[in-house]
Amino acid sequence: MILNSKIPAGQLQSKWEDYKSTCKLVNPANKRQIEVIVIGTGLAGASAAASLGEMGYKVKAFCFQDSPRRAHSIAAQGGINAAKNYQNDGDSTYRLFYDTIKGGDYRSRESNVYRLAAVSASIIDQCVAQGVPFAREYGGLLSNRSFGGTQVQRTFYAAGQTGQQLLIGAYQALERQIALGNVEMYARHEMLELVKVEGKARGIIARNLITGELERHFGHSVLLCSGGYGNVFYLSTNAMGSNVTAAWKAHKKGAFFGNPCFTQIHPTCIPVTGDHQSKLTLMSESLRNDGRIWVPKKQGDNRKASEILEEERDYYLERRYPAFGNLVPRDVASRAAKERCDAGYGVGTSKMAVYLDFASAIMRYGKVEAHKRGLAHGDDKAVYQLGKDVVKEKYGNLFEMYEKITGENPYEIPMRIYPAVHYTMGGLWVDYELMTTVPGLYALGEANFSDHGANRLGASALMQGLADGYFVIPYTLGNNLADDIRTKAMPTDHPAFAEAEKEVSDRLTRLMSIKGSESVESFHKRLGKIMWDKCGMARNAKGLQEAVTEIQALKKEFWSNVRIPGEISEFNPELDKAGRVADFIELGELMCLDALQRNESCGGHFREEYQTEDGEALRQDDQYMFVAAWEYKGDSRFEMHKEVLDYEVVHPSQRSYK
Amino acid sequence: MEHHTIGLTLKVWRQKNNKAKGQFETFNVKNISTEMSFLEMFDVLNEQLVAENKEPVAFDHDCREGICGACSMYINGRAHGPWHNTTTCQLHMREYKDGDTIVVEPWRANSFPVLKDLIVDRSxxxxxxxxxxxxxxxxxxxxxxxxxxxxxxxxxxxxxxxxxxxxxxxxxxxxxxxxxxxxxxxxxxxxxxxxxxxxxxxxxxxxxxxxxxxxxxxxxxxxxxxxxxxxxxxxxxxxxxxxxxxxxxxxxxxxxx
The missing domain is CATH 1.10.1060.10 (Alpha-helical ferredoxin)
Structure with missing residues (x-):
């Protein structure tokens, strides 16, 4: 099969404008007859469902949480990028496009990324109109801050709760459409199968998580907005319920999976404390605006941070990357932290942590405040107090969260941080129209592979989720549905629905009848350990081969020894989790295969065999300038297809942040 | 941060479904690290229940970083427990001493009917x-x-x-x-x-x-x-x-x- 990415012809700058001007439309009367299913209600799902509802389509939206407002987009902290150039610091659509392409280490599609940058400004307008309370300056205009991998200030934010505020905006737009009857909401429902009729996506089988009943739902098209798969590692910054199940079911029904090995390890998370750990908590990248990262210059230094003198500290990011300093992209910062800890310079009891220190930022802000108040020669204590107030206003909620979790006050003692799994750049392969290889099936937001290449820049996930939902899918869906207006809504007693439902019900029965002795949680932890050790921040061929064997053995064990208490036909969170872990196990194997075939290092994918002399990622552009799109061929069998990436405008070079 | 392990007695509301009558059930948990969150302590309890072939306690939770609003436990007579400005998932076990008894109930309100154990319907x-x-x-x-x-x-x-x-x-x-x-x-x-x-x-x-x-x-x-x-x-x-x-x-x- 030859992958057709359907990139419109013409100049990069005009592709999307041309597309919008020439794409097919569906007239209002026909829209009322067309049903669309949306899976997931995070930024991508809620914005898509609301926008399509406004346009007149009949939308059904599904989420596994008790309310659409709880989708994990809510936890995004730092901000959202947009090429507004409000700071007059030289930003432009092209520069945002360029930074994103470069940040992704030249493994994303130019046309998609340019479109993302081009619609970014409209996202901010839309969100402000909805009442999203972004941070503002005293003059009443919007405030911006910097994020990693860029040299301009283009990040809009709402304290450390930007994702929450954007999601609430999209959620309210969605609830309005629910009130108007344009969207039907199915909370506490999980998609467990895709239904295809004559090769096209025509519906889903969903399980009502409260009653355990299976339901059939028809849709002319199905949109997967179900997020990423970071929980394959067990420990990640994802919510406990975040899962790959909807995307994996679609994959097994013909949707290719793009670049599954591209996962993002976020540099600033609170370190693991013990085996009891259920998740890891992110400390926003925005903290790197003001926090300085360091370790002692001496190996195995057990002194307290306060006892280590300035000249005994190694600010290793500032040392290695003077141009970007603490604001290098995430993959670079994560690897640098791992390198220091592996070499024996780590801090804290586990020695698997580095310091993120605000002392100099507090003094710097304090001096500015003291100056404003005519206290230029104030004593250090007064300056410190003034500076602390400034830092509190910027990051107060994050500092409080850190203290609740660790019991340490980060104003007094530097934060201890370590990298953790955060985001997955890989996902279902989609064309320019966000359609997967199954006609009528789309993937939006983190669920698709499209815009971030091998590494996502900070504050770009929120941008992409909302770009896909508010500004892309309303056009591209119509362009395809225009050919479907004669298709009547299908009754769900169609044999395709019956067959899909039987598959789901057989699988659930099989899971429940194993009655083994090991808990779902335990299997999940074991999978996570294999993935983190062998397909984590650094990978090599030998480790990946071992991981594939170990995962296959784990899969066998799972299907013969998992213990799921309770019944099928009731509220059974253990059964929900079991289905998700079973899918994660299969995905884990594919991730290792993908990492194994990619004999290069790029972005978040670091193969130890491919590095420069000073330990930077070494790409192999002549061989691997492609998207690996995997086709499911049956149990543990996958076939790789390539979408070659053509760089018409940007010339890939080795990324340098020095 | 200094830490140690403690043992606790838990009195937890159990209710099979929306129609069933509920009651408190008492459990003992041991080896709880004071570095755990309150929900991680419940994870330990649930693993213990699964090992004993019993049904784990159902509770709502998702982000575990205090922002999604899913977790909802009424702990010793207080919504989200004793810490100020804190969700259940951010409450940590260093609050408790070895031998403490903790009573855990769902939100109680007619407009929030109980669906199962500690889970209520907030639609x-x-x-x-x-x-x-x-x-x-x-x-x-x-x-x-x-x-x-x-x-x-x-x-x-x-x-x-x-x-x-x-x-x-x-x-x-x-x-x-x-x-x-x-x-x-x-x-x-x-x-x-x-x-x-x-x-x-x-x-x-x-x-x-x-x-x-x-x-x-x-x-x-x-x-x-x-x-x-x-x-x-x-x-x-x-x-x-x-x-x-x-x-x-x-x-x-x-x-x-």
Whole structure:
């Protein structure tokens, strides 16, 4: 099969404008007859469902949480990028496009990324109109801050709760459409199968998580907005319920999976404390605006941070990357932290942590405040107090969260941080129209592979989720549905629905009848350990081969020894989790295969065999300038297809942040 | 941080489903690290129950970083437990001593029926938002974001109200099971912004009407909601809601609501 990415012809700058001007439309009367299913209600799902509802389509939206407002987009902290150039610091659509392409280490599609940058400004307008309370300056205009991998200030934010505020905006737009009857909401429902009729996506089988009943739902098209798969590692910054199940079911029904090995390890998370750990908590990248990262210059230094003198500290990011300093992209910062800890310079009891220190930022802000108040020669204590107030206003909620979790006050003692799994750049392969290889099936937001290449820049996930939902899918869906207006809504007693439902019900029965002795949680932890050790921040061929064997053995064990208490036909969170872990196990194997075939290092994918002399990622552009799109061929069998990436405008070079 | 392990007695509400009668069940857990979160302590309990071939305790939880609003445990008579401005998932076990007994119940309110064990149905909150908790702007209608300057303090106040996570602790803490803090937070968030102005009267009237329809109790200014709110939503919002509501009702402009 030859992958057709359907990139419109013409100049990069005009592709999307041309597309919008020439794409097919569906007239209002026909829209009322067309049903669309949306899976997931995070930024991508809620914005898509609301926008399509406004346009007149009949939308059904599904989420596994008790309310659409709880989708994990809510936890995004730092901000959202947009090429507004409000700071007059030289930003432009092209520069945002360029930074994103470069940040992704030249493994994303130019046309998609340019479109993302081009619609970014409209996202901010839309969100402000909805009442999203972004941070503002005293003059009443919007405030911006910097994020990693860029040299301009283009990040809009709402304290450390930007994702929450954007999601609430999209959620309210969605609830309005629910009130108007344009969207039907199915909370506490999980998609467990895709239904295809004559090769096209025509519906889903969903399980009502409260009653355990299976339901059939028809849709002319199905949109997967179900997020990423970071929980394959067990420990990640994802919510406990975040899962790959909807995307994996679609994959097994013909949707290719793009670049599954591209996962993002976020540099600033609170370190693991013990085996009891259920998740890891992110400390926003925005903290790197003001926090300085360091370790002692001496190996195995057990002194307290306060006892280590300035000249005994190694600010290793500032040392290695003077141009970007603490604001290098995430993959670079994560690897640098791992390198220091592996070499024996780590801090804290586990020695698997580095310091993120605000002392100099507090003094710097304090001096500015003291100056404003005519206290230029104030004593250090007064300056410190003034500076602390400034830092509190910027990051107060994050500092409080850190203290609740660790019991340490980060104003007094530097934060201890370590990298953790955060985001997955890989996902279902989609064309320019966000359609997967199954006609009528789309993937939006983190669920698709499209815009971030091998590494996502900070504050770009929120941008992409909302770009896909508010500004892309309303056009591209119509362009395809225009050919479907004669298709009547299908009754769900169609044999395709019956067959899909039987598959789901057989699988659930099989899971429940194993009655083994090991808990779902335990299997999940074991999978996570294999993935983190062998397909984590650094990978090599030998480790990946071992991981594939170990995962296959784990899969066998799972299907013969998992213990799921309770019944099928009731509220059974253990059964929900079991289905998700079973899918994660299969995905884990594919991730290792993908990492194994990619004999290069790029972005978040670091193969130890491919590095420069000073330990930077070494790409192999002549061989691997492609998207690996995997086709499911049956149990543990996958076939790789390539979408070659053509760089018409940007010339890939080795990324340098020095 | 210094840490050690403790053992606890837990008295937990068990209820098979919405129709069944519930009761407390007592469990003992050992080797609880003081570095665990309260929900990780429940993970330990549930692993223990699975090992004994018993059904684990069902509870709502998702992000485990205090922002999604899913977790909802009533701990020793307090919504989200003893820590100020803290959700259940952010409460950590260093609060407790070896040998302590902890009683854990679901949110108690007629408008939040129990679905299973510690899980309640909070869809009434979504229906209140449907009644008017939004600004009616379709995608693509927006003007440039900086064409509408907003005073910093108003924007900050609006943000403080918008920080509500919809967990329902305010209702659980209130002896009348009133949802006034929740409703007032949304009304304040939108009324403080110029974008929210055109619909402010209709909004407050319709949201209050829906709140009453859902069976939430009346506000008698007790203040337990504010005290237990994990996001520090202020009672001032309720005062603002009352002004908004009265203004709307007396001006007669809410007729077409």
């Amino acid at each position: 009434s909150f979504d229906r209140i938002i449907q009644a008017g908790g939004y600004i009616s702007v379709n995608t693509g209608n927006a003007v440039d974001a900086n064409s509408l300057p907003i005073e910093k303090h108003r924007a900050d106040e609006s943000f403080a109200a918008a920080a509500c996570i919809g967990c329902g602790a305010c209702v659980a803490a209130c002896p009348n099971a009133s949802a006034m803090l929740f409703v007032s937070a949304k009304v304040s968030h939108l009324a403080l912004l110029p974008q929210g102005d055109p619909e402010r009267k209709i909004r407050s009237v319709n949201m209050i009407e829906q709140m009453d329809k859902e069976g939430f109790g009346s506000c008698t200014n007790i203040g337990a909601c504010e005290a237990e709110c994990p996001k520090g939503i202020s009672l001032e919002n309720i005062a603002r809601l009352n002004r908004e509501y009265l203004g709307a009702v007396f001006s007669g402009d809410s007729q077409n609501a």
